[in-house]
Amino acid sequence: MNLKELYQEIILDHGKNPRNLRKTENFNKDAKGHNPLCGDKVHVYLKLNENKKVEDISFEGQGCAISMASASIMTDLVRGKEEKEVKEIVNDFLEMIKEKNQLNNKILHEDEKTKLMCLSGVKNYPMRVKCATLSWHTLTSAINNSQEEINSETD
């Protein structure tokens, strides 16, 4: 285990000053996520334009450094992508966190991937994986516009 890998500068920075922590005006998709065990909560707002491109994305919520950083980085990386691409990024990220050691998608630039890989430190902290994935699951749910609230418990 390695705390330094978990709490990298980037994580601490995004955790302390999360980007896109607000509510998108005129959002047309949204979903809530919740981890009943620890009480972490996130609400993701999306504005897709007519071409199904992410015009804006934001989130509200409370949580640990990992979950805030994860949501912050996610919203940064996903803006401007098409719905299909977003789904691919999400899946790639979730697979990386759970099994693989790298990101395979062809959508993100190398520097974006490097940023995202900063979250891979949670792999050594199984109880914290949920913190890192909650906002991502919630994003999926927002895109699918499924009404049910995401419980990170199902991870």
Add this chain to the structure above:
Amino acid sequence: MNLKELYQEIILDHGKNPRNLRKTENFNKDAKGHNPLCGDKVHVYLKLNENKKVEDISFEGQGCAISMASASIMTDLVRGKEEKEVKEIVNDFLEMIKEKNQLNNKILHEDEKTKLMCLSGVKNYPMRVKCATLSWHTLTSAINNSQEEINSETD
């Protein structure tokens, strides 16, 4: 432990051929007893005359050799005694079975006491004490004419 002490001739005899296994006609007191764990059942019938003397006593029921012999011997010894005396005998018996090693009452003759002491072998078989005492508790309940059924579990 000693099986011979438990299954003395007298016990086996009374167990096999219980005396007073019938229903007293015109009984004026009765009670039912039951051991929920093993299913043993006994129904004691009493006929007290105007002087509160036991004119007749009988029982119906099913159970092991110990419980049948105990009911059989009990009914034999109690007939003709006064209510007060019956209570004393019952208490003396119950104390003997549970703690003491002898019978102290002045009502029964020595040979009657010897007969009753045959039941003392159950002292070495804690799970069987209930078999020996069920009919006695039921007799008490019949005398007190309390309506509730006796559960040997309360021993």
Add this chain to the structure above:
Amino acid sequence: MNIQNIKKEFPIFKNKVQNNDLVYLDSANSSQKPLVVVDRIYDFYTKEFSNVGRSVHYLAVAATNLYENTRISVQKYINAKEKEEIVFTKGATEAINLVASSFGQKYLKEGDEVLISELEHHSNYVPWHYLRKSKGIKIEFAEINKNGEISLEEVEKKITSKTKIIALTHLSNVTGAILPIKQITEFAHSKGIPVLVDGCQSAPHMKLDMQELGCDFYAISCHKMYGPTGLGILYAKKKWLEELPPYQGGGGMIGEVKKSGITYGDLPNKYEAGTMATAQVIAFNESIKFINEIGIKNIENHEEELIRYGEEVLRKNNSVKLIGSPKKRGAVLSFTIDGIHPHDIATILDEDGVAIRAGHHCCQILHDKLDLTASARASIGVYNTKDDFDKLNSSINKCKKIFNSK
């Protein structure tokens, strides 16, 4: 593992009980425990103990993983479709109470019928009786045939348009009859009726396959399955666990809690309120490993041969009367002896170290039907041998001698 040497895995047989070798024929009541299971409990408490699920520290994470590993082992062992279909309870009794309570609350109303059988253990009758009292439902009893079995036809006959659930034992703890659960379930489902199976007596002895069996609910008692006391399992098809209301309320089973209302957690958490039997769940994984290492098929063969032998021995003993003669008999042999009450039999046998059970075995309805107040029961586990039945038999002969029975 060699089935002939299996007894060595059970430390209890190393010591004398009242100067006798223990002849343990009371496994239907509760089985003995192999050393691996006891060791696991010991190690968990002395080296790894923590509560599960709630803390993020190392011990808690490790314990949570161990706990969930058992769930996966159970899932695989009984071939459930998903691990969320495995709910840990304090025993089979609680598992059945859970279903009766939650199903009853949502789906049963006055006049509805629950179909059980005359073979049922009190644990599969009393919970339904509660609904009879609170909701005015009716309980119907499928009746035994002369072999002490419940046939498919009998169940079919007793189903009416009001039957809302069927709850049956898989293997009778008295007659040893194995019920045709698969066929019953198929028929029941064709009528849209769910089936609960009391698997207490089958689980330790038979290969279990929930997807093959098709039933909706299956209750297991871990302490009868070489596992620790205080633990049971409810298998339930996911759709039921999703649809039914939760049972007990408390920590760990909630989603969000507000003064005004509550949402419930995901499966199977929704049904696991409060601190669970952590150490027992973790140790039960060893019970499953133990069974798997021998192979349940090997256990089945061993026990089948054994019970056939026992049946033969007792049949040859005149004045012993076997209760039930099912075509396929599970690990149970109940009997009476003319002129000797089962309690007296058990006491005398005990003096020789032969442990059997005497009583109604929590089956008063069945004993009433058979016009018995009690019976004696010898039941086996993987550690028993033919020798045990020989000893049983010679102790029975001692009983007869004491009672001067022929």
Add this chain to the structure above:
Amino acid sequence: MNIQNIKKEFPIFKNKVQNNDLVYLDSANSSQKPLVVVDRIYDFYTKEFSNVGRSVHYLAVAATNLYENTRISVQKYINAKEKEEIVFTKGATEAINLVASSFGQKYLKEGDEVLISELEHHSNYVPWHYLRKSKGIKIEFAEINKNGEISLEEVEKKITSKTKIIALTHLSNVTGAILPIKQITEFAHSKGIPVLVDGCQSAPHMKLDMQELGCDFYAISCHKMYGPTGLGILYAKKKWLEELPPYQGGGGMIGEVKKSGITYGDLPNKYEAGTMATAQVIAFNESIKFINEIGIKNIENHEEELIRYGEEVLRKNNSVKLIGSPKKRGAVLSFTIDGIHPHDIATILDEDGVAIRAGHHCCQILHDKLDLTASARASIGVYNTKDDFDKLNSSINKCKKIFNSK
């Protein structure tokens, strides 16, 4: 037994956890187990195992006696009037569910009120919520004062003519506040209202005297009290156990069972359906002996000093905010650190072997009230020392360094 050496009785502290000495500050979640308790489980399973109550053979009789001996020990330990007032459950959660279900069924109807508090653990709220849903009762919340306490006056204020039962924690598992249960009970009884006490957090730490306390129901979690998992205790005044309907139905709790109806067994059997947690009950006797040998008064003194020390240490650490400042604090210290989420704290502490809990501790209502989503909690047992708080403190400083917090 010397309280300074008590840690040696707990084998878990003999091994390193991830190369660190274990600093276990999560006892409010579950306590570690002294060797005597683990050994008892081991010996019971390996040398004496049998199910209780149901068979008459030697092992069964011995196990039954051991089982009942624990009941008597518990009775004496909490000074209950009679041993029949002690019911074994699978946990405190089940104990409270039992009361809510049985009491609710018999005595509660639409519009009735149940008074609980904002301090309650979900286990003392969700069971009452069920009655809100099924019966339309109302749940009232006594509110905390600024110290995180529930005062007698607040309870008095919230009682109305519709209040039918009061259910309160004895010691808050978050603020550490100890409630004036005796005074509350006296007042409640003067209005004819029974009182249930959630004793999960008090039982391991305080002298208990049911007759002195006067409450009607008291729920205990054995795994928090140096005992095995999967076991709890419900103390209930005999008159309630007599009057209330049984909870779960099954073997062992019945009187007579017929197709047409059922009568129930005597106390406490009526409430102990199915095979109980035999080994756990028997081992719990050792937990009580363990506590008695140290002396609960000595434990109280030791822990009081310790928690005062811990409080001081944390108060001195700027940016640590304690939750609640009750006049008399139990074995719990909850806190937050500005700018660092409790989950992050717990993870960083864990790296040093310091095990605390982070989250809402099953008290969402309270956290909502305090406008927190989560908190960190250090809680102690008899094995803790001042050194543990020093280590906690230096690990907290490490957190602050990582997070650049002042």
